[in-house]
Each structure stands twice: as structure tokens, then as C-alpha cells.
Amino acid sequence: MAESTSKLDFQLYVITGANYHPGRSIVDVVEQALIGGADIVQLRDKTASKQDIRENAHKLRQLTRRYGVPLIINDHIDIALEADADGVHLGQDDLSLAEARQLLGPDRIIGISTHSIEQGLAAQAGGADYIGVGPVYPTGTKPGRAAVTTSYVQEAAAQIRIPFVAIGGITLGNVDTVIAAGANRVCAVSEIVGADDPAAVCRAFKARLNAAANHSQSPSRQGQSQGTSSPNDSQSSAAQPHDFAGTGVTVNGVAQRTTARTVWELICQHRLEDRRIVVELDGAIVVREEWSRTPIREGAAVELVHFVGGG
Numbered sequence: 061m062a063e064s065t066s067k068l069d070f071q072l073y074v075i076t077g078a079n080y081h082p083g084r085s086i087v088d089v090v091e092q093a094l095i096g097g098a099d100i101v102q103l104r105d106k107t108a109s110k111q112d113i114r115e116n117a118h119k120l121r122q123l124t125r126r127y128g129v130p131l132i133i134n135d136h137i138d139i140a141l142e143a144d145a146d147g148v149h150l151g152q153d154d155l156s157l158a159e160a161r162q163l164l165g166p167d168r169i170i171g172i173s174t175h176s177i178e179q180g181l182a183a184q185a186g187g188a189d190y191i192g193v194g195p196v197y198p199t200g201t202k203p204g205r206a207a208v209t210t211s212y213v214q215e216a217a218a219q220i221r222i223p224f225v226a227i228g229g230i231t232l233g234n235v236d237t238v239i240a241a242g243a244n245r246v247c248a249v250s251e252i253v254g255a256d257d258p259a260a261v262c263r264a265f266k267a268r269l270n271a272a273a274n275h276s277q278s279p280s281r282q283g284q285s286q287g288t289s290s291p292n293d294s295q296s297s298a299a300q301p302h303d304f305a306g307t308g309v310t311v312n313g314v315a316q317r318t319t320a321r322t323v324w325e326l327i328c329q330h331r332l333e334d335r336r337i338v339v340e341l342d343g344a345i346v347v348r349e350e351w352s353r354t355p356i357r358e359g360a361a362v363e364l365v366h367f368v369g370g371g
């Protein structure tokens with residue numbers, strides 16, 4: 061089902077989990093995730109004191125602002141307001157959506173956990189900005205919670221019009237299956253914040269998500285929406301190894317490594333998919349129709365020239 065226009069635009073949602081990175085600070089780990097391309101961050105801590113959560117909320121607020129990424133607070137509306145977070149995430153047993161909206165006002169983001177299509181449709185009707193769909197797989201991060209399996213992901217893809225994010229036990233080993241079931245957005249805790257190199261894991265997740273999004277859109281539709289991946293579309297997204305270090309390229313004169321495999325993926329990584337741009341690869345213009353077919357090779361020099369204003 062096509063998605064309605066939303067104030068939220070994300071593919072990779074990262075949630076904190078301090079128990080997964082003993083000896084490393086939350087700011088360090090989240091910054092690594094941001095460097096790797098996390099599009100939205102949630103502060104979730106089920107054991108720390110409220111004061112510690114409050115302090116981390118302020119630290120993550122500063123950090124996420126520097127990266128231009130939304131910050132969501134799990135469970136605590138008061139802390140979200142105090143830290144000027146972008147929104148909150150609430151579960152089925154937390155404060156109701158209607159009460160939360162009253163406290164937060166119309167502009168802040170409210171995400172709702174759902175475990176069935178009935179709950180998903182109810183959250184959508186109640187004005188949620190996005191829903192969590194999960195746990196897709198059993199997970200030690202949410203012990204004892206039954207898995208909803210990819211069947212609910214398929215139902216959500218068919219019936220939910222607001223953004224939905226698949227969550228629960230998602231790893232680089234199973235993300236292609238979750239994408240194939242219809243998820244355009246995924247969320248992970250342990251796989252990312254428990255990794256030695258959270259940035260590399262995020263880059264690998266983004267490469268998979270971008271490859272699927274790219275594959276499900278013709279160039280003329282690219283940049284208009286995330287699109288929906290059909291099961292068959294996404295089967296072909298090539299697996300990337302965990303430690304895929306990327307391809308060395310120069311973009312607009314800046315040397316960098318990228319997981320993008322095509323010009324279109326590179327455009328998405330630079331968040332230029334909604335802009336009017338001209339692409340030059342090694343001195344030659346690449347026409348729009350060729351973006352998703354043109355590979356990015358080691359040593360490529362790319363110019364992404366975007367126009368400001370009309371005309």
C-alpha cells in the first residue's frame with residue numbers, strides 16, 4: 061500500500077542499549093551509529109535512574125542535533141519535553157496515544173509499538189506518526205515477548221499507510237528477509253550498539269535498505285517516496301559482509317568510502333534524492349535513467365551538482 065505523506069523520513073532506526081556496550085559511552089556508540097548513517101535515534105533505558113536517563117537525553121539531544129537526526133525518548137514524555145526531543149515512543153501498556161498527543165502537541169513525533177495488524181490500524185487511526193512492528197524475531201532485548209514473525213510485516217506493508225518500522229531480532233543476517241516481507245524501515249538495538257564497529261554495521265544496513273528501495277523504484281519515481289518493496293523485488297538485494305569497508309571514491313572533491321554500489325545509492329546516501337541534480341562520473345554526465353544501473357567503482361570521481369531555486 062502506498063504511504064501517505066509524512067513528516068518522518070527514515071530507513072534505519074537505532075535504539076540505545078547500554079548493557080550491550082560495557083566500557084563505552086552512550087555518546088560514543090550513538091555517534092558511531094550516526095556516522096554510519098542512522099536516520100533516527102531512540103534513547104531507551106529500562107534500568108537506569110530517571111536522573112541518568114534525563115542526563116543522557118540532554119547529551120543525545122546535543123549530539124543528534126549536530127547530525128540533523130531526530131531524537132525519540134522511550135516511555136518518558138516529561139524527559140522528552142524537557143530535553144526538547146523530537147518525540148516519544150510508547151507501547152501498548154504505556155500512556156494512551158490521545159493523552160500523549162495532548163501533552164506533546166501536534167508537532168512532536170509519537171511512535172507506537174504494535175504486535176498485530178489490529179493494533180497497527182488502531183494506532184494509525186489514532187494519529188500515530190509511525191508504528192513499530194515487532195518483535196519480528198525473538199530477542200534478548202525484549203525477553204519473553206512472542207515474535208510476530210514476518211507475517212505481520214507483510215500485513216503492515218499491505219495495509220498501513222503511515223511509516224512502519226520492523227523491530228526485534230533484526231540482524232544483517234536476516235534483514236533481507238524482513239525487507240523482502242515488505243519493510244522499508246528497520247530498527248535494531250543489539251546488532252548495532254553491541255557491535256565493535258557500529259558505523260560499519262549501520263552502513264551495511266543502509267546499503268541493503270537502499271538497494272531494495274532503489275530496486276523497487278523506476279528512476280522517474282525516485283526521490284518521491286520510499287516506495288514499497290515486494291517480496292520478489294527484494295530477494296535480489298545482494299548480501300554485504302558485516303565488515304564491508306566500502307568503495308573509495310571522491311564526491312565533489314572530497315575523498316570518502318561508500319557502501320553505495322550504484323550512482324543512485326550514492327545520491328541517496330548524500331540525501332539528494334529529492335533534489336534536482338546533475339551527476340558527473342569521471343568527467344562524463346550520467347543521465348537520470350542510468351543512475352540505478354551505473355556502478356560506483358573504486359577510485360571513481362563523482363560530482364553531484366544540485367540546483368538551488370527554480371528555473
Ligand SMILES: Cc1ncc(COP(=O)(O)OP(=O)(O)O)c(N)n1
Binds near residue numbers: 151171173225227
Ligand atoms: C521503534 C520501537 N518499537 C517498539 C518499541 C517497544 O516499545 P514498548 O512496547 O513500550 O517496550 P519498551 O521499549 O518500553 O520496553 C520501541 N521502544 N521502539
Ligand SMILES: Cc1ncsc1CCOP(=O)(O)O
Binds near residue numbers: 202248
Ligand atoms: C524494544 C523492542 N521492542 C520490540 S523488540 C525490541 C528490542 C529490539 O532489540 P534487538 O534489535 O536487540 O532485538
Ligand SMILES: [Mg+2]
Binds near residue numbers: 135149151154
Ligand atoms: Mg514502553
